Amino acid sequence: MPQQQTIRDFAKSRAKAQKDIKNRLPVKQRAGMPRFKKKAEAAPTLNYTRRGFRLRDRRLHLAGGITLTVVWSRDLPDEPTSVRVYRDALGHWYASFVVPARTDPLPATGRAIGIDWGVKEIATTTSDAHDLPHPQHGKKAQARLARYDRMMARRKPPKGQKASKGYRKAKRLRARAHQKVARQRQDTARKWAKRVVRDHDAIAVEDFKPRFLAKSTMVRKAADAAIGATKQALVEMGRKHGRDVRLVHPAYTTMDCGDCGARAKHRLPLSERIYTCTACGVSRPRDKNSAQVVLVRAGLIPGGAEGARPGRPQDGQAA
Ligand SMILES: [Zn+2]
Structure with missing residues:
Protein backbone atom coordinates (compact mmCIF):
# COMPACT_ATOMS: atom_id res chain seq x y z
CA MET A 1 0.00 0.00 0.00
CA VAL A 99 12.22 -7.43 -23.97
CA PRO A 100 13.91 -7.78 -27.39
CA ALA A 101 11.99 -10.36 -29.45
CA ARG A 102 13.74 -13.62 -30.12
CA THR A 103 12.50 -16.02 -32.75
CA ASP A 104 12.16 -19.59 -31.74
CA PRO A 105 11.99 -21.48 -35.06
CA LEU A 106 9.82 -24.59 -35.40
CA PRO A 107 10.47 -27.56 -37.71
CA ALA A 108 9.26 -27.09 -41.30
CA THR A 109 6.00 -28.85 -42.18
CA GLY A 110 5.67 -28.11 -45.91
CA ARG A 111 2.10 -26.96 -45.33
CA ALA A 112 0.26 -23.67 -45.83
CA ILE A 113 -3.12 -22.58 -44.48
CA GLY A 114 -5.71 -19.93 -45.41
CA ILE A 115 -7.89 -18.37 -42.69
CA ASP A 116 -11.23 -16.58 -42.97
CA TRP A 117 -12.88 -14.90 -39.96
CA GLY A 118 -16.58 -15.07 -39.17
CA VAL A 119 -19.34 -14.68 -36.63
CA LYS A 120 -20.59 -18.26 -36.33
CA GLU A 121 -17.17 -19.81 -36.58
CA ILE A 122 -14.41 -17.50 -35.43
CA ALA A 123 -12.00 -19.03 -37.93
CA THR A 124 -12.76 -21.17 -40.96
CA THR A 125 -9.59 -22.52 -42.52
CA THR A 126 -8.49 -24.57 -45.50
CA SER A 127 -7.74 -27.36 -43.03
CA ASP A 128 -10.79 -28.90 -41.32
CA ALA A 129 -8.72 -29.84 -38.29
CA HIS A 130 -7.93 -26.16 -37.61
CA ASP A 131 -11.38 -24.56 -37.76
CA LEU A 132 -12.20 -22.62 -34.60
CA PRO A 133 -15.84 -22.57 -33.49
CA HIS A 134 -17.12 -19.54 -31.63
CA PRO A 135 -16.10 -20.03 -28.01
CA GLN A 136 -19.39 -20.05 -26.13
CA HIS A 137 -17.91 -19.03 -22.81
CA GLY A 138 -18.35 -15.42 -23.84
CA LYS A 139 -22.12 -15.79 -23.91
CA LYS A 140 -22.89 -16.00 -20.21
CA ALA A 141 -20.33 -13.31 -19.50
CA GLN A 142 -21.87 -11.03 -22.14
CA ALA A 143 -25.22 -11.31 -20.40
CA ARG A 144 -23.53 -10.42 -17.13
CA LEU A 145 -21.82 -7.43 -18.74
CA ALA A 146 -25.14 -6.18 -20.09
CA ARG A 147 -26.65 -6.50 -16.61
CA TYR A 148 -23.87 -4.43 -15.04
CA ASP A 149 -24.25 -1.86 -17.81
CA ARG A 150 -27.89 -1.42 -16.87
CA MET A 151 -26.99 -1.33 -13.20
CA MET A 152 -24.50 1.46 -13.88
CA ALA A 153 -27.00 3.40 -15.98
CA ARG A 154 -29.56 3.21 -13.16
CA ARG A 155 -27.09 4.37 -10.55
CA LYS A 156 -25.40 6.99 -12.66
CA PRO A 157 -24.83 10.13 -10.61
CA PRO A 158 -26.38 13.40 -11.82
CA LYS A 159 -23.94 15.72 -13.53
CA GLY A 160 -21.52 17.36 -11.15
CA GLN A 161 -22.36 15.00 -8.30
CA LYS A 162 -20.14 12.42 -6.74
CA ALA A 163 -20.64 8.84 -7.79
CA SER A 164 -22.57 6.76 -5.26
CA LYS A 165 -21.19 3.70 -3.56
CA GLY A 166 -23.60 1.55 -5.59
CA TYR A 167 -22.42 3.07 -8.84
CA ARG A 168 -18.78 2.47 -8.04
CA LYS A 169 -19.59 -1.11 -7.06
CA ALA A 170 -21.41 -1.77 -10.33
CA LYS A 171 -18.48 -0.28 -12.20
CA ARG A 172 -16.08 -2.58 -10.41
CA LEU A 173 -18.21 -5.63 -11.09
CA ARG A 174 -18.40 -4.72 -14.72
CA ALA A 175 -14.64 -4.26 -14.98
CA ARG A 176 -14.08 -7.65 -13.37
CA ALA A 177 -16.53 -9.42 -15.70
CA HIS A 178 -14.91 -7.69 -18.63
CA GLN A 179 -11.45 -8.77 -17.62
CA LYS A 180 -12.59 -12.36 -17.18
CA VAL A 181 -13.99 -12.53 -20.71
CA ALA A 182 -10.84 -10.96 -22.13
CA ARG A 183 -8.67 -13.53 -20.36
CA GLN A 184 -10.73 -16.50 -21.52
CA ARG A 185 -10.72 -15.11 -25.03
CA GLN A 186 -6.98 -14.70 -25.03
CA ASP A 187 -6.42 -18.17 -23.61
CA THR A 188 -8.50 -19.81 -26.35
CA ALA A 189 -6.85 -17.63 -29.00
CA ARG A 190 -3.32 -18.49 -27.91
CA LYS A 191 -3.95 -22.23 -27.74
CA TRP A 192 -5.46 -22.24 -31.21
CA ALA A 193 -2.72 -19.99 -32.64
CA LYS A 194 -0.05 -22.29 -31.25
CA ARG A 195 -1.59 -25.28 -33.02
CA VAL A 196 -1.96 -23.45 -36.35
CA VAL A 197 1.60 -22.12 -36.22
CA ARG A 198 3.06 -25.50 -35.23
CA ASP A 199 1.35 -27.26 -38.12
CA HIS A 200 2.04 -24.75 -40.94
CA ASP A 201 5.04 -22.97 -42.45
CA ALA A 202 2.99 -20.28 -44.16
CA ILE A 203 -0.21 -18.67 -42.91
CA ALA A 204 -2.53 -16.48 -45.00
CA VAL A 205 -4.87 -14.42 -42.83
CA GLU A 206 -7.83 -12.30 -43.81
CA ASP A 207 -6.89 -8.81 -42.63
CA PHE A 208 -10.07 -8.39 -40.62
CA LYS A 209 -11.09 -4.91 -39.48
CA PRO A 210 -13.78 -4.80 -36.79
CA ARG A 211 -16.95 -3.68 -38.50
CA PHE A 212 -19.56 -3.99 -35.81
CA LEU A 213 -17.94 -2.64 -32.69
CA ALA A 214 -19.75 0.69 -32.74
CA LYS A 215 -23.22 -0.65 -33.54
CA SER A 216 -25.06 -3.90 -33.98
CA THR A 217 -25.91 -6.72 -31.60
CA MET A 218 -24.06 -8.11 -28.60
CA VAL A 219 -23.38 -11.31 -30.54
CA ARG A 220 -21.58 -9.40 -33.26
CA LYS A 221 -19.67 -7.25 -30.81
CA ALA A 222 -18.52 -10.37 -28.99
CA ALA A 223 -17.51 -11.98 -32.28
CA ASP A 224 -15.57 -8.87 -33.27
CA ALA A 225 -13.65 -8.86 -30.02
CA ALA A 226 -12.94 -12.59 -30.28
CA ILE A 227 -11.73 -12.26 -33.87
CA GLY A 228 -9.53 -9.31 -32.96
CA ALA A 229 -7.89 -11.20 -30.10
CA THR A 230 -7.49 -14.37 -32.19
CA LYS A 231 -5.93 -12.58 -35.14
CA GLN A 232 -3.50 -10.75 -32.89
CA ALA A 233 -2.51 -13.96 -31.12
CA LEU A 234 -1.94 -15.68 -34.46
CA VAL A 235 0.22 -12.91 -35.91
CA GLU A 236 2.30 -12.73 -32.71
CA MET A 237 2.70 -16.49 -32.49
CA GLY A 238 3.68 -16.70 -36.16
CA ARG A 239 6.34 -14.04 -35.74
CA LYS A 240 7.67 -15.61 -32.58
CA HIS A 241 8.24 -18.90 -34.36
CA GLY A 242 9.59 -17.44 -37.58
CA ARG A 243 6.62 -18.47 -39.75
CA ASP A 244 5.57 -16.70 -42.94
CA VAL A 245 2.41 -14.79 -41.97
CA ARG A 246 0.67 -12.89 -44.77
CA LEU A 247 -2.25 -10.52 -44.27
CA VAL A 248 -4.76 -10.50 -47.11
CA HIS A 249 -7.16 -7.68 -47.94
CA PRO A 250 -10.70 -8.92 -47.22
CA ALA A 251 -12.43 -7.42 -50.28
CA TYR A 252 -14.43 -9.91 -52.38
CA THR A 253 -13.30 -12.96 -50.44
CA THR A 254 -16.93 -14.08 -50.31
CA MET A 255 -17.53 -13.50 -54.04
CA ASP A 256 -14.43 -14.94 -55.67
CA CYS A 257 -13.99 -18.61 -56.48
CA GLY A 258 -11.10 -20.19 -54.62
CA ASP A 259 -10.47 -22.57 -57.50
CA CYS A 260 -10.66 -20.69 -60.79
CA GLY A 261 -10.62 -17.12 -59.47
CA ALA A 262 -13.87 -16.09 -61.18
CA ARG A 263 -15.86 -13.40 -59.39
CA ALA A 264 -19.57 -13.91 -58.79
CA LYS A 265 -21.80 -11.20 -60.26
CA HIS A 266 -23.80 -10.80 -57.08
CA ARG A 267 -23.03 -10.91 -53.41
CA LEU A 268 -24.16 -14.16 -51.83
CA PRO A 269 -27.01 -13.59 -49.36
CA LEU A 270 -25.91 -14.43 -45.81
CA SER A 271 -28.48 -17.23 -45.64
CA GLU A 272 -26.76 -18.99 -48.55
CA ARG A 273 -24.13 -21.18 -46.91
CA ILE A 274 -22.85 -22.90 -50.06
CA TYR A 275 -20.72 -21.19 -52.69
CA THR A 276 -21.24 -22.53 -56.19
CA CYS A 277 -19.05 -21.21 -58.99
CA THR A 278 -20.83 -20.58 -62.27
CA ALA A 279 -17.53 -20.64 -64.16
CA CYS A 280 -15.94 -23.91 -63.02
CA GLY A 281 -18.84 -25.54 -61.19
CA VAL A 282 -17.07 -26.07 -57.86
CA SER A 283 -19.39 -26.10 -54.85
CA ARG A 284 -18.46 -25.92 -51.18
CA PRO A 285 -19.31 -24.14 -47.91
CA ARG A 286 -18.95 -20.39 -48.43
CA ASP A 287 -16.52 -19.86 -45.55
CA LYS A 288 -14.31 -22.70 -46.82
CA ASN A 289 -14.29 -20.99 -50.21
CA SER A 290 -13.30 -17.66 -48.60
CA ALA A 291 -10.44 -19.36 -46.73
CA GLN A 292 -9.27 -20.81 -50.05
CA VAL A 293 -9.45 -17.36 -51.70
CA VAL A 294 -7.33 -15.92 -48.88
CA LEU A 295 -4.75 -18.68 -49.38
CA VAL A 296 -4.58 -18.18 -53.15
CA ARG A 297 -4.47 -14.39 -52.89
CA ALA A 298 -1.51 -14.59 -50.51
CA GLY A 299 0.32 -16.57 -53.18
CA LEU A 300 0.18 -19.77 -51.15
CA ILE A 301 -1.49 -22.32 -53.39
CA PRO A 302 -2.00 -25.69 -51.68
CA GLY A 303 0.81 -28.07 -52.45
CA GLY A 304 2.86 -25.12 -53.63
CA ALA A 305 2.26 -25.95 -57.31
CA GLU A 306 0.34 -23.76 -59.75
CA GLY A 307 -1.05 -26.76 -61.56
CA ALA A 308 -2.49 -28.29 -58.41
CA ARG A 309 -5.99 -27.07 -59.23
CA PRO A 310 -7.56 -30.09 -60.94
CA GLY A 311 -6.39 -32.49 -58.27
CA ARG A 312 -7.67 -30.18 -55.53
CA PRO A 313 -6.31 -31.80 -52.38
CA GLN A 314 -8.84 -29.97 -50.22
CA ASP A 315 -11.92 -31.11 -52.09
CA GLY A 316 -13.10 -33.37 -49.32
CA GLN A 317 -14.12 -30.27 -47.40
CA ALA A 318 -17.08 -29.60 -49.64
CA ALA A 319 -18.96 -32.47 -47.99
ZN1 LIG B 1 -14.60 -21.40 -60.07
Whole structure:
Protein backbone atom coordinates (compact mmCIF):
# COMPACT_ATOMS: atom_id res chain seq x y z
CA MET A 1 0.00 0.00 0.00
CA PRO A 2 2.61 2.67 0.87
CA GLN A 3 4.44 2.03 -2.37
CA GLN A 4 1.19 2.15 -4.29
CA GLN A 5 0.52 5.58 -2.80
CA THR A 6 4.00 6.66 -3.84
CA ILE A 7 3.47 5.66 -7.45
CA ARG A 8 0.04 7.22 -7.50
CA ASP A 9 1.38 10.54 -6.25
CA PHE A 10 4.20 10.40 -8.70
CA ALA A 11 1.77 9.70 -11.54
CA LYS A 12 -0.34 12.65 -10.44
CA SER A 13 2.57 15.05 -10.44
CA ARG A 14 3.49 13.87 -13.91
CA ALA A 15 -0.06 14.30 -15.13
CA LYS A 16 -0.06 17.80 -13.69
CA ALA A 17 3.13 18.67 -15.51
CA GLN A 18 1.60 17.44 -18.76
CA LYS A 19 -1.54 19.47 -18.13
CA ASP A 20 0.54 22.58 -17.48
CA ILE A 21 2.26 22.12 -20.80
CA LYS A 22 -1.09 21.66 -22.49
CA ASN A 23 -2.50 24.83 -20.94
CA ARG A 24 0.36 26.86 -22.28
CA LEU A 25 -0.71 26.08 -25.85
CA PRO A 26 -2.63 28.83 -27.68
CA VAL A 27 -6.42 28.53 -27.37
CA LYS A 28 -6.88 27.82 -31.06
CA GLN A 29 -4.72 24.76 -30.92
CA ARG A 30 -6.46 23.52 -27.81
CA ALA A 31 -9.91 23.57 -29.38
CA GLY A 32 -9.27 20.57 -31.57
CA MET A 33 -7.48 18.51 -28.97
CA PRO A 34 -8.91 15.22 -27.83
CA ARG A 35 -10.82 15.24 -24.58
CA PHE A 36 -8.95 13.75 -21.69
CA LYS A 37 -10.48 11.75 -18.90
CA LYS A 38 -10.62 13.54 -15.60
CA LYS A 39 -7.43 12.96 -13.68
CA ALA A 40 -9.26 11.12 -10.92
CA GLU A 41 -10.87 8.74 -13.44
CA ALA A 42 -7.87 8.04 -15.61
CA ALA A 43 -5.83 5.02 -14.61
CA PRO A 44 -2.25 6.09 -13.97
CA THR A 45 0.50 4.88 -16.26
CA LEU A 46 4.23 5.40 -15.97
CA ASN A 47 6.79 4.58 -18.60
CA TYR A 48 10.49 4.14 -18.03
CA THR A 49 13.21 3.52 -20.55
CA ARG A 50 16.68 2.10 -19.99
CA ARG A 51 17.95 4.79 -17.65
CA GLY A 52 14.80 5.19 -15.65
CA PHE A 53 14.73 1.78 -14.01
CA ARG A 54 16.90 -0.98 -12.67
CA LEU A 55 16.35 -4.56 -11.53
CA ARG A 56 18.19 -5.73 -8.48
CA ASP A 57 17.49 -8.81 -6.38
CA ARG A 58 14.26 -9.32 -8.31
CA ARG A 59 13.00 -5.92 -7.17
CA LEU A 60 12.20 -3.03 -9.44
CA HIS A 61 13.91 0.30 -8.76
CA LEU A 62 12.35 3.28 -10.53
CA ALA A 63 13.73 6.76 -11.05
CA GLY A 64 12.71 9.02 -8.22
CA GLY A 65 13.72 6.59 -5.51
CA ILE A 66 10.78 4.22 -5.81
CA THR A 67 11.44 0.56 -5.06
CA LEU A 68 8.80 -2.03 -5.88
CA THR A 69 8.48 -5.65 -4.88
CA VAL A 70 7.26 -7.49 -7.96
CA VAL A 71 5.34 -10.75 -8.14
CA TRP A 72 6.89 -12.26 -11.27
CA SER A 73 4.49 -14.09 -13.57
CA ARG A 74 7.52 -15.59 -15.32
CA ASP A 75 11.23 -14.93 -15.66
CA LEU A 76 12.36 -12.35 -18.17
CA PRO A 77 14.02 -14.08 -21.14
CA ASP A 78 16.39 -11.18 -21.68
CA GLU A 79 17.46 -7.76 -20.40
CA PRO A 80 14.37 -5.48 -20.60
CA THR A 81 14.68 -2.21 -22.55
CA SER A 82 11.73 -0.48 -20.91
CA VAL A 83 9.00 -0.95 -18.37
CA ARG A 84 5.47 0.35 -18.04
CA VAL A 85 3.92 0.53 -14.59
CA TYR A 86 0.15 0.86 -14.68
CA ARG A 87 -3.06 0.25 -12.79
CA ASP A 88 -6.04 -1.50 -14.35
CA ALA A 89 -9.72 -0.74 -13.87
CA LEU A 90 -9.84 -3.07 -10.89
CA GLY A 91 -7.11 -1.18 -9.08
CA HIS A 92 -4.41 -3.82 -9.53
CA TRP A 93 -0.92 -2.67 -10.36
CA TYR A 94 1.21 -4.23 -13.08
CA ALA A 95 4.73 -3.83 -14.40
CA SER A 96 5.02 -4.74 -18.05
CA PHE A 97 8.53 -5.18 -19.46
CA VAL A 98 9.66 -4.80 -23.05
CA VAL A 99 12.22 -7.43 -23.97
CA PRO A 100 13.91 -7.78 -27.39
CA ALA A 101 11.99 -10.36 -29.45
CA ARG A 102 13.74 -13.62 -30.12
CA THR A 103 12.50 -16.02 -32.75
CA ASP A 104 12.16 -19.59 -31.74
CA PRO A 105 11.99 -21.48 -35.06
CA LEU A 106 9.82 -24.59 -35.40
CA PRO A 107 10.47 -27.56 -37.71
CA ALA A 108 9.26 -27.09 -41.30
CA THR A 109 6.00 -28.85 -42.18
CA GLY A 110 5.67 -28.11 -45.91
CA ARG A 111 2.10 -26.96 -45.33
CA ALA A 112 0.26 -23.67 -45.83
CA ILE A 113 -3.12 -22.58 -44.48
CA GLY A 114 -5.71 -19.93 -45.41
CA ILE A 115 -7.89 -18.37 -42.69
CA ASP A 116 -11.23 -16.58 -42.97
CA TRP A 117 -12.88 -14.90 -39.96
CA GLY A 118 -16.58 -15.07 -39.17
CA VAL A 119 -19.34 -14.68 -36.63
CA LYS A 120 -20.59 -18.26 -36.33
CA GLU A 121 -17.17 -19.81 -36.58
CA ILE A 122 -14.41 -17.50 -35.43
CA ALA A 123 -12.00 -19.03 -37.93
CA THR A 124 -12.76 -21.17 -40.96
CA THR A 125 -9.59 -22.52 -42.52
CA THR A 126 -8.49 -24.57 -45.50
CA SER A 127 -7.74 -27.36 -43.03
CA ASP A 128 -10.79 -28.90 -41.32
CA ALA A 129 -8.72 -29.84 -38.29
CA HIS A 130 -7.93 -26.16 -37.61
CA ASP A 131 -11.38 -24.56 -37.76
CA LEU A 132 -12.20 -22.62 -34.60
CA PRO A 133 -15.84 -22.57 -33.49
CA HIS A 134 -17.12 -19.54 -31.63
CA PRO A 135 -16.10 -20.03 -28.01
CA GLN A 136 -19.39 -20.05 -26.13
CA HIS A 137 -17.91 -19.03 -22.81
CA GLY A 138 -18.35 -15.42 -23.84
CA LYS A 139 -22.12 -15.79 -23.91
CA LYS A 140 -22.89 -16.00 -20.21
CA ALA A 141 -20.33 -13.31 -19.50
CA GLN A 142 -21.87 -11.03 -22.14
CA ALA A 143 -25.22 -11.31 -20.40
CA ARG A 144 -23.53 -10.42 -17.13
CA LEU A 145 -21.82 -7.43 -18.74
CA ALA A 146 -25.14 -6.18 -20.09
CA ARG A 147 -26.65 -6.50 -16.61
CA TYR A 148 -23.87 -4.43 -15.04
CA ASP A 149 -24.25 -1.86 -17.81
CA ARG A 150 -27.89 -1.42 -16.87
CA MET A 151 -26.99 -1.33 -13.20
CA MET A 152 -24.50 1.46 -13.88
CA ALA A 153 -27.00 3.40 -15.98
CA ARG A 154 -29.56 3.21 -13.16
CA ARG A 155 -27.09 4.37 -10.55
CA LYS A 156 -25.40 6.99 -12.66
CA PRO A 157 -24.83 10.13 -10.61
CA PRO A 158 -26.38 13.40 -11.82
CA LYS A 159 -23.94 15.72 -13.53
CA GLY A 160 -21.52 17.36 -11.15
CA GLN A 161 -22.36 15.00 -8.30
CA LYS A 162 -20.14 12.42 -6.74
CA ALA A 163 -20.64 8.84 -7.79
CA SER A 164 -22.57 6.76 -5.26
CA LYS A 165 -21.19 3.70 -3.56
CA GLY A 166 -23.60 1.55 -5.59
CA TYR A 167 -22.42 3.07 -8.84
CA ARG A 168 -18.78 2.47 -8.04
CA LYS A 169 -19.59 -1.11 -7.06
CA ALA A 170 -21.41 -1.77 -10.33
CA LYS A 171 -18.48 -0.28 -12.20
CA ARG A 172 -16.08 -2.58 -10.41
CA LEU A 173 -18.21 -5.63 -11.09
CA ARG A 174 -18.40 -4.72 -14.72
CA ALA A 175 -14.64 -4.26 -14.98
CA ARG A 176 -14.08 -7.65 -13.37
CA ALA A 177 -16.53 -9.42 -15.70
CA HIS A 178 -14.91 -7.69 -18.63
CA GLN A 179 -11.45 -8.77 -17.62
CA LYS A 180 -12.59 -12.36 -17.18
CA VAL A 181 -13.99 -12.53 -20.71
CA ALA A 182 -10.84 -10.96 -22.13
CA ARG A 183 -8.67 -13.53 -20.36
CA GLN A 184 -10.73 -16.50 -21.52
CA ARG A 185 -10.72 -15.11 -25.03
CA GLN A 186 -6.98 -14.70 -25.03
CA ASP A 187 -6.42 -18.17 -23.61
CA THR A 188 -8.50 -19.81 -26.35
CA ALA A 189 -6.85 -17.63 -29.00
CA ARG A 190 -3.32 -18.49 -27.91
CA LYS A 191 -3.95 -22.23 -27.74
CA TRP A 192 -5.46 -22.24 -31.21
CA ALA A 193 -2.72 -19.99 -32.64
CA LYS A 194 -0.05 -22.29 -31.25
CA ARG A 195 -1.59 -25.28 -33.02
CA VAL A 196 -1.96 -23.45 -36.35
CA VAL A 197 1.60 -22.12 -36.22
CA ARG A 198 3.06 -25.50 -35.23
CA ASP A 199 1.35 -27.26 -38.12
CA HIS A 200 2.04 -24.75 -40.94
CA ASP A 201 5.04 -22.97 -42.45
CA ALA A 202 2.99 -20.28 -44.16
CA ILE A 203 -0.21 -18.67 -42.91
CA ALA A 204 -2.53 -16.48 -45.00
CA VAL A 205 -4.87 -14.42 -42.83
CA GLU A 206 -7.83 -12.30 -43.81
CA ASP A 207 -6.89 -8.81 -42.63
CA PHE A 208 -10.07 -8.39 -40.62
CA LYS A 209 -11.09 -4.91 -39.48
CA PRO A 210 -13.78 -4.80 -36.79
CA ARG A 211 -16.95 -3.68 -38.50
CA PHE A 212 -19.56 -3.99 -35.81
CA LEU A 213 -17.94 -2.64 -32.69
CA ALA A 214 -19.75 0.69 -32.74
CA LYS A 215 -23.22 -0.65 -33.54
CA SER A 216 -25.06 -3.90 -33.98
CA THR A 217 -25.91 -6.72 -31.60
CA MET A 218 -24.06 -8.11 -28.60
CA VAL A 219 -23.38 -11.31 -30.54
CA ARG A 220 -21.58 -9.40 -33.26
CA LYS A 221 -19.67 -7.25 -30.81
CA ALA A 222 -18.52 -10.37 -28.99
CA ALA A 223 -17.51 -11.98 -32.28
CA ASP A 224 -15.57 -8.87 -33.27
CA ALA A 225 -13.65 -8.86 -30.02
CA ALA A 226 -12.94 -12.59 -30.28
CA ILE A 227 -11.73 -12.26 -33.87
CA GLY A 228 -9.53 -9.31 -32.96
CA ALA A 229 -7.89 -11.20 -30.10
CA THR A 230 -7.49 -14.37 -32.19
CA LYS A 231 -5.93 -12.58 -35.14
CA GLN A 232 -3.50 -10.75 -32.89
CA ALA A 233 -2.51 -13.96 -31.12
CA LEU A 234 -1.94 -15.68 -34.46
CA VAL A 235 0.22 -12.91 -35.91
CA GLU A 236 2.30 -12.73 -32.71
CA MET A 237 2.70 -16.49 -32.49
CA GLY A 238 3.68 -16.70 -36.16
CA ARG A 239 6.34 -14.04 -35.74
CA LYS A 240 7.67 -15.61 -32.58
CA HIS A 241 8.24 -18.90 -34.36
CA GLY A 242 9.59 -17.44 -37.58
CA ARG A 243 6.62 -18.47 -39.75
CA ASP A 244 5.57 -16.70 -42.94
CA VAL A 245 2.41 -14.79 -41.97
CA ARG A 246 0.67 -12.89 -44.77
CA LEU A 247 -2.25 -10.52 -44.27
CA VAL A 248 -4.76 -10.50 -47.11
CA HIS A 249 -7.16 -7.68 -47.94
CA PRO A 250 -10.70 -8.92 -47.22
CA ALA A 251 -12.43 -7.42 -50.28
CA TYR A 252 -14.43 -9.91 -52.38
CA THR A 253 -13.30 -12.96 -50.44
CA THR A 254 -16.93 -14.08 -50.31
CA MET A 255 -17.53 -13.50 -54.04
CA ASP A 256 -14.43 -14.94 -55.67
CA CYS A 257 -13.99 -18.61 -56.48
CA GLY A 258 -11.10 -20.19 -54.62
CA ASP A 259 -10.47 -22.57 -57.50
CA CYS A 260 -10.66 -20.69 -60.79
CA GLY A 261 -10.62 -17.12 -59.47
CA ALA A 262 -13.87 -16.09 -61.18
CA ARG A 263 -15.86 -13.40 -59.39
CA ALA A 264 -19.57 -13.91 -58.79
CA LYS A 265 -21.80 -11.20 -60.26
CA HIS A 266 -23.80 -10.80 -57.08
CA ARG A 267 -23.03 -10.91 -53.41
CA LEU A 268 -24.16 -14.16 -51.83
CA PRO A 269 -27.01 -13.59 -49.36
CA LEU A 270 -25.91 -14.43 -45.81
CA SER A 271 -28.48 -17.23 -45.64
CA GLU A 272 -26.76 -18.99 -48.55
CA ARG A 273 -24.13 -21.18 -46.91
CA ILE A 274 -22.85 -22.90 -50.06
CA TYR A 275 -20.72 -21.19 -52.69
CA THR A 276 -21.24 -22.53 -56.19
CA CYS A 277 -19.05 -21.21 -58.99
CA THR A 278 -20.83 -20.58 -62.27
CA ALA A 279 -17.53 -20.64 -64.16
CA CYS A 280 -15.94 -23.91 -63.02
CA GLY A 281 -18.84 -25.54 -61.19
CA VAL A 282 -17.07 -26.07 -57.86
CA SER A 283 -19.39 -26.10 -54.85
CA ARG A 284 -18.46 -25.92 -51.18
CA PRO A 285 -19.31 -24.14 -47.91
CA ARG A 286 -18.95 -20.39 -48.43
CA ASP A 287 -16.52 -19.86 -45.55
CA LYS A 288 -14.31 -22.70 -46.82
CA ASN A 289 -14.29 -20.99 -50.21
CA SER A 290 -13.30 -17.66 -48.60
CA ALA A 291 -10.44 -19.36 -46.73
CA GLN A 292 -9.27 -20.81 -50.05
CA VAL A 293 -9.45 -17.36 -51.70
CA VAL A 294 -7.33 -15.92 -48.88
CA LEU A 295 -4.75 -18.68 -49.38
CA VAL A 296 -4.58 -18.18 -53.15
CA ARG A 297 -4.47 -14.39 -52.89
CA ALA A 298 -1.51 -14.59 -50.51
CA GLY A 299 0.32 -16.57 -53.18
CA LEU A 300 0.18 -19.77 -51.15
CA ILE A 301 -1.49 -22.32 -53.39
CA PRO A 302 -2.00 -25.69 -51.68
CA GLY A 303 0.81 -28.07 -52.45
CA GLY A 304 2.86 -25.12 -53.63
CA ALA A 305 2.26 -25.95 -57.31
CA GLU A 306 0.34 -23.76 -59.75
CA GLY A 307 -1.05 -26.76 -61.56
CA ALA A 308 -2.49 -28.29 -58.41
CA ARG A 309 -5.99 -27.07 -59.23
CA PRO A 310 -7.56 -30.09 -60.94
CA GLY A 311 -6.39 -32.49 -58.27
CA ARG A 312 -7.67 -30.18 -55.53
CA PRO A 313 -6.31 -31.80 -52.38
CA GLN A 314 -8.84 -29.97 -50.22
CA ASP A 315 -11.92 -31.11 -52.09
CA GLY A 316 -13.10 -33.37 -49.32
CA GLN A 317 -14.12 -30.27 -47.40
CA ALA A 318 -17.08 -29.60 -49.64
CA ALA A 319 -18.96 -32.47 -47.99
ZN1 LIG B 1 -14.60 -21.40 -60.07
